[in-house]
Amino acid sequence: MSILEYNGAAIIAMSGKNCVGIACDKRLGAQAQTVSCDFRKVFQYNKTFVGLAGLATDVQTMSSLLKFRKSLYELREEREMSPKVLSNLLSNLLYEKRFGPYFIEPVVAGLDENNEPFLSGMDLIGAPVYTDDFVVTGTATANMYGMCETLYKKDMEPEELFETLSQALLASVDRDALSGWGATVHIVTKDGIITRELKARQD
Amino acid sequence: MDSVFGVQFEGGVILAADQSNARSILMYQSNLDKITKLSSHSALAVSGPNADLVNFSELMAKNLDLYEISNNGLKLSTHGQANFCRGELATALRKGPYQVNCLLGGYDESTGSGSLYWFDYLAALAKVNYGCQGYASNFCLSIMDRDWKEGLTQDEAVAIVDKCIRELQVRFLISQPNFIIKVIDKDGVRTLKYGADPADN
Numbered sequence: 373m374s375i376l377e378y379n380g381a382a383i384i385a386m387s388g389k390n391c392v393g394i395a396c397d398k399r400l401g402a403q404a405q406t407v408s409c410d411f412r413k414v415f416q417y418n419k420t421f422v423g424l425a426g427l428a429t430d431v432q433t434m435s436s437l438l439k440f441r442k443s444l445y446e447l448r449e450e451r452e453m454s455p456k457v458l459s460n461l462l463s464n465l466l467y468e469k470r471f472g473p474y475f476i477e478p479v480v481a482g483l484d485e486n487n488e489p490f491l492s493g494m495d496l497i498g499a500p501v502y503t504d505d506f507v508v509t510g511t512a513t514a515n516m517y518g519m520c521e522t523l524y525k526k527d528m529e530p531e532e533l534f535e536t537l538s539q540a541l542l543a544s545v546d547r548d549a550l551s552g553w554g555a556t557v558h559i560v561t562k563d564g565i566i567t568r569e570l571k572a573r574q575d
Numbered sequence: 576m577d578s579v580f581g582v583q584f585e586g587g588v589i590l591a592a593d594q595s596n597a598r599s600i601l602m603y604q605s606n607l608d609k610i611t612k613l614s615s616h617s618a619l620a621v622s623g624p625n626a627d628l629v630n631f632s633e634l635m636a637k638n639l640d641l642y643e644i645s646n647n648g649l650k651l652s653t654h655g656q657a658n659f660c661r662g663e664l665a666t667a668l669r670k671g672p673y674q675v676n677c678l679l680g681g682y683d684e685s686t687g688s689g690s691l692y693w694f695d696y697l698a699a700l701a702k703v704n705y706g707c708q709g710y711a712s713n714f715c716l717s718i719m720d721r722d723w724k725e726g727l728t729q730d731e732a733v734a735i736v737d738k739c740i741r742e743l744q745v746r747f748l749i750s751q752p753n754f755i756i757k758v759i760d761k762d763g764v765r766t767l768k769y770g771a772d773p774a775d776n
Binding site: 379408411431 | 661664665668669693695697698699700701702703706712716
């Protein structure tokens with residue numbers, strides 16, 4: 373089994389009309405065995421969310437490292453870190469470990485200064501991809517790409533975005549043994565962030 | 576081959592571990608205490624090779640003691656202790672890893688409740704209501720899944736632990752005749768029972 377599939381994860385980030393959404397599962401496993409059903413994989417940095425899929429230890433290390441670097445930035449710059457900058461920082465942090473990488477494949481979703489959606493994904497050594505529709509990562513990417521491609525529409529309102537994200541994630545993880553066991557969805561709009569827990573199959 | 580598990584109850588945590596110290600075909604010792612007291616109200620049950628087991632638990636215990644000494648007796652919360660242990664494991668992972676799988680149980684006066692933390696040798700940390708490390712998980716997790724509920728009393732939690740031990744002794748290939756059980760609650764860390772006295776040398 374690949375080291376990126378040891379703990380299991382499924383994360384989707386999608387853009388809507390002046391809003392972004394990010395959804396993730398909550399399983400922490402050790403290969404076939406499930407250890408916990410409330411393992412956090414999506415972390416908030418002001419109005420930007422970073423979803424970290426991959427080896428759980430590196431997910432936890434990187435989320436702390438990002439928090440540290442974001443705080444340092446805010447102290448020095450006296451302004452908030454925009455999603456583009458955070459994504460770039462993450463990319464740099466990952467490439468620094470090019471020959472001994474962190475085993476994570478992150479996605480970044482947020483609203484920039486003009487409340488325009490920002491999405492990016494990258495591999496474990498920080499090679500970024502910027503899209504305007506959706507990014508997926510985890511152990512069920514094949515499933516998630518299929519679901520997103522089918523269900524996605526441009527310029528969805530927050531409520532419709534929530535429905536789309538939820539259905540895409542739930543259907544994807546139900547066909548993947550290593551992800552699931554609960555799901556969390558965050559919708560970011562200029563007015564605030566709405567977080568909802570989904571009722572999912574506990575298997 | 577170690578069996579290490581823990582159960583959280585209302586007002587505390589129970590940690591249990593087998594007492595065998597063995598390698599290959601040899602049983603070096605059958606009264607080893609694998610549950611180390613970290614602070615007045617927390618303990619770490621460790622599974623893994625004896626060298627890493629002893630080194631890691633001693634490193635954690637001494638460093639947490641140092642924290643208290645250096646901060647005018649300020650006690651680190653169980654959450655803080657668990658994150659500290661995870662941090663040390665994570666740093667060591669890419670330098671000289673400790674091959675230890677642990678369960679940290681502690682009681683916090685501020686909340687009046689116990690908490691149990693599971694972390695593996697890769698330093699992935701999860702807060703759980705009950706947990707097992709090693710082969711014990713194959714036998715005991717389903718028992719705990721069935722019997723654990725919110726607001727257990729200490730006796731009910733001990734009953735679950737006893738059930739798990741009996742299951743292991745019946746169905747686990749490796750013979751583990753001795754288990755040590757410790758309770759962490761408002762009165763601190765104390766040994767509830769043991770199969771063989773760890774102090775017997």
